[in-house]
Amino acid sequence: MAQKVLEAQPFSRLVRARVTRFGEGAATLEIGVREELQQQNGFVHGGVLAYAADNSITFAAGTTLGPAVLTSGFSIQYVRPATxxxxxxxxxVVHSGRRQAVVRCELFAVADEGTETLCAIAQGTVLSTA
Incomplete structure (x- = not known):
């Protein structure tokens, strides 16, 4: 069901995002790196990282608050360029109440051989709209 919701988002289809984990207060989003998602120096564009953080935060919160949720705000700290x-x-999810959840997200760049390198950390607040 989470993948269907993601596929209903035109921008998610554009970046070809996939939900690979969803449930029990957690969500994982994966995006294959391709040239169209890079900035002029060959790094994944910061906007793509911000999108991935925002959507994974919202999906994780949805596992505790239900499907009718919206991000009310988030911050992201870029640790190193993503390649x-x-x-x-x-x-x-770090904390969830009846109408709000606080969620932490770590973003990793994956190398050819599968090694993961931390490239950003985000935290957000998600509200139930139900």
């Missing part, structure tokens, strides 16, 4: 073959955003 490689894939980007992985892993989000985990």
């Amino acid at each position: 490689g073959v894939a980007l992985v955003a892993r989000a985990v």
Whole structure:
């Protein structure tokens, strides 16, 4: 079901995002790196990292708050440039109440051989709209 929701988002289809984990207060989003997602120096564009953080945070919160949720805000700290073959955003709910969840996300760049390197950390607040 989570993948169907993701596929209903035109921008998610554009970046070819996939949900690879969904449930129990966590969600993982993966994006294959290709030239169209890079900036002029060959790094994954910061906007793509921000998108991955935002969506994985919202999906993780949805596992505790239900499907009717919206991100009310998030911050992201870029640790190092993202290069490689894939980007992985892993989000985990830190706290969830009746109408709001706080979620932390770590973003990793994946190299050809599968090595993961931390490239950004994000935290966000998600509200239930139900």
